[in-house]
Amino acid sequence: MRIPSRTGVTAGVTAGSQEKRAPSRRVRRATVAALVATGLVSSSVLMPGLAAAAIPTFPDNVVVFPDRDFVTIEGYQDHVGQTATVEVWRGDQIVGSAQGVVEAGDVAFEINHPGGYCWGAGTNLKVTPDIKPNDRVSIRFGTAANADADDSTVVADAMVDVDSELTGDTLIVTGKIAAGLETARTEQRIVNPALTDTAVARRDIRAVPGPLTAAARGGYSSMLEFPTAGTFKATYVFSDLEAAQLAATGGGERFMYWQVEDPAANRQGLTIAEYGELGGPGMGGCPAGPADAGAPAGTAQVIRAADGLSAQINWTPTTAVPGAAAVSGYSVLAVAPAGTDPAAPLAQVGVRVGATAKQASVSGLTKGTNYTFEVRSIADGSMSKPFTIGTATAPGGGQTQGAEAVLTLNPAGGTDTEPKATGLVTATGNSAGQVWYTDDGKPAVTGDLLADTAKLYTAPVPVPATATATAPLNLHFAFFNADGNVGQASGYYMQGQSQTAPAAPANLAQSNVLQDRVSLTWAAVAGATGYQIEATPALAAPIPATVATTQTVTGLAPNTDYSFTVKAKNAEGTLSGPSNVVTFKTPAASDRLTVASARFKAGDFRISGTGTENGATVTLFASNAAGVVGAQIGTPTTIALNAYEFRIRTNVPNPGYVVVKSNRGGVSAPFRVTT
Secondary structure, three states: OEEEOOOOOEEEOOOOOOOOOOOOHHHHHHHHHHHHHOOOOOHHHOOOOOOOOEOOOOOOEEEEEHHHOEEEEEOOHHHOOOEEEEEEEEOOEEEEEEEEEOOOOOEEEEEOOOOOEOOOOOOOOOOOOOOOOOOEEEEEEOOHHHOOOEEEEEOOOEEEOOOOEEEOOEEEEEEEEOOOOOHHHEEEEEEOHHHHHOOOOOOEEEEOEEEEEEOOOOOEEEEEEOOOOOEEEEEEEEOOHHHHHHHHHOOOEEEEEEEEEOOOOOEEEEEEEEOOOOOOOOOOOOOOOHHHOOOOOEEEEEEEOOOOOEEEEEEEEOOOOOOOOOEEEEEEEEEOOOOOOOOOOOOEEEEEEEOOOOEEEEEOOOOOOOOEEEEEEEEOOEEOOOOEEEOOOOOOOOOOOOOOOOEEEEOOOEOOOOOEEEOEEEEEEOOOEEEEEEOOOOOOEEOOEEOOOOEEOOOOEEOOOOOOOOOOEEEEEEEEEOOOOEEEEEEEEEEOOOOOOOOOOOOOEEEOOOOOEEEEEOOOOOOOOEEEEEEEOOOOOOOOOEOOOEEEEEOOOOOOEEEEEEEEEOOOOOEOOOOOOEEEEOOOOOOOEEEEEEEOOOOOEEEEEEEOOOOOEEEEEEEOOOOOEEEEEEEEEEOEOOEEEEEEOOOOOOOOEEEEEEOOOOEOOOEEOEO
């Protein structure tokens, strides 16, 4: 049996065998050397000057998704807890790098993928590389001169490059494969989860080199051929036209190439090219790619002349990210403060200099005026942010960078071992601006870029009841002021009370009492943020809270006396006293109904189930997830041999959920319709 990894790669694991452990580095290199000697490694994938870099050996792997600039590091379990350095090489230049800590499990860590690391994490190369064919993605532990491992995958120049074409039940996918790549180490796939509900019965289809062959699970046949040098053609013939159309419109065309396939059929040094996927940062807060990096900024120093009429500016630009547009020059400005007339423009003087300049003089200044100096680099028609201005020692002094952004939390946060008890956390900046926060324990900003989970702060943040001394809530806040500066604050909190409880709800009433459910309504409470219904006797499943003033409670037992109350709660989760009590008895169940299957297809809608009373008439209704009954569907039918079936051939819409009712009192639970 082979067990698929998270990337869909087949890892050879024999059923009943013990878990395979990563061999030592020495054994790993000897294994790769043996594979080279036996011809299992094509010489075309060993780039000049990189002979020392080994292709990873199972269970380790470096899997590259070049279209998304995404890398998965698999295995490396003999390095759990250690920090690995991953680098993208283009010739002898590193164009992208990141560090990550190896975690236990099949996937050690990922780069540029939700839940993983950003490119630039732990390194000075703050750019998401545009990974291209023939780049080499390497992993090592320790320093470059004393690495414990130096494995790498060379990105294959093989990919789908045009849209797939559907003719009847036959789908054609074509693309290119560079000369020198072994066609036997290729596979083409189309991924679409909707295929699971068709005759294909799985989420992807695949074609491998060879003649047209039926898939093991049925639903289609496929083949992969190479009609001309440098091209491939995957052909799929479906038994179901619906599956063919889904495969043609669902996207997800992939072409896979691996550098080594070991005797256990493990694919090593894998490239997965995904047609139509966009590159660049895969998560909020990750650095931009080369095309979007813009002109680089840097640091500068201003020295004002003693007479105040001129200034000398010196700067050191940040190195441009690999692949970005080259700097073509610099703009240096001295901007005077605004006057009393808001409509009057700022007075400014400045110069532009060439790409090799590192200093400039600005004259024509007014004595006694405190200017703001800006140095910006120019690249591809755009300018960078102003360089950071340092403190000068000569006359004139340094120039400020605007007001400092200060953020205050009330109450101030505690530590993870001594969290602060409160119900609400208020964040206040020291001036006009915006506050953002995260409640997942991650920083709200990286540099000056918001985290992808950051939320705009519009009101005090509630601390939920689940936040305790042993499992506190970790909040991170970031305040951006009008000058673009960022202030940050964070802390740990546990649930506590800082607001008075709301008033108890009034006018609780019941309606639509059935064997297993009841509808309740009540009057709204001022200041309440939600409501909690309580039942006596208690139900098997907790009743979820609601923000509405009406709720259908399910899970009741037939022929049972019940009492219900409702309580209001505030933003901190503090509950009010109970409302008035409503009591009732549910009807006795004369029969029991279930829905076993509800499959929707236009022109052929089928529902089947069971009933305890043969001869009873059952009627089908649309419903919602709570079981609130809607319109009748189709005509009633009769239970026979404790079973029933509805088959509706008219083009009725998919109701989403259905409920079946019996003329003897039985009502089924709501059942979700599948397509």
